[in-house]
Amino acid sequence: QVQLVESGGGLVQTGGSLRLSCAASGRTFSSYAMGWFRQAPGKEREFVADISRSGSIIRYADSVKGRFTISRDNAKNTVYLQMNSLKPEDTAVYYCAADNVAIPSRSPREYDYWGQGTQVTVSS
Numbered sequence: 001q002v003q004l005v006e007s008g009g010g011l012v013q014t015g016g017s018l019r020l021s022c023a024a025s026g027r028t029f030s031s032y033a034m035g036w037f038r039q040a041p042g043k044e045r046e047f048v049a050d051i052s053r054s055g056s057i058i059r060y061a062d063s064v065k066g067r068f069t070i071s072r073d074n075a076k077n078t079v080y081l082q083m084n085s086l087k088p089e090d091t092a093v094y095y096c097a098a099d100n101v102a103i104p105s106r107s108p109r110e111y112d113y114w115g116q117g118t119q120v121t122v123s124s
Contacts, residue, residue: 002026002098002113009094009118012086016122020081022096022115029077030054033104035111036070036081038092038120045095049081050104057103064090086122093117 003025012018022034035050049060049070058070069082079096097111105111 002029002032004096004098004113004115006094006096006115006118009120011121011123013123014087016086017082017084018086018120020083020094020096020118020120022079022081024077024079024098026077029098030074031100032098032113033101034070034072034079035097035099035104035106035108036079036094037097037108038090038094039117040092043092045108047106047108048094050106051079052104053102059104059106083120086120088122088124090120091122092120094120 006022008020033052036048037045038048039045047061051058051070067085072079095117096115098113099111
């Protein structure tokens with residue numbers, strides 16, 4: 001069992017930055033691939049970025065490539081999402097998720113555990 005708690009969301013102006021954190025409980029964090037997803041009102045949950053167990057495989061949605069950076073610190077049981085050059089269309093609730101596999105998936109249906117989400121609002 002893994003419990004995930006996101007933090008770091010908030011209100012920021014266009015062009016600003018935020019760093020999201022996702023702290024995981026348990027001693028097996030390094031066994032999980034991790035993903036960040038987001039969901040805007042009236043829209044489906046969408047893939048943002050994922051990272052493999054070791055951090056050697058990282059992928060991004062085209063919409064955030066070059067602006068967002070995912071990373072993990074297995075010693076701290078934490079995965080991060082650094083978000084730069086934020087745009088109003090990035091406004092959403094951001095969720096981290098854990099999947100007990102080596103290589104992560106872009107599909108939210110594949111993930112076993114989810115955090116409660118953190119709101120990110122980008123004003124124009």
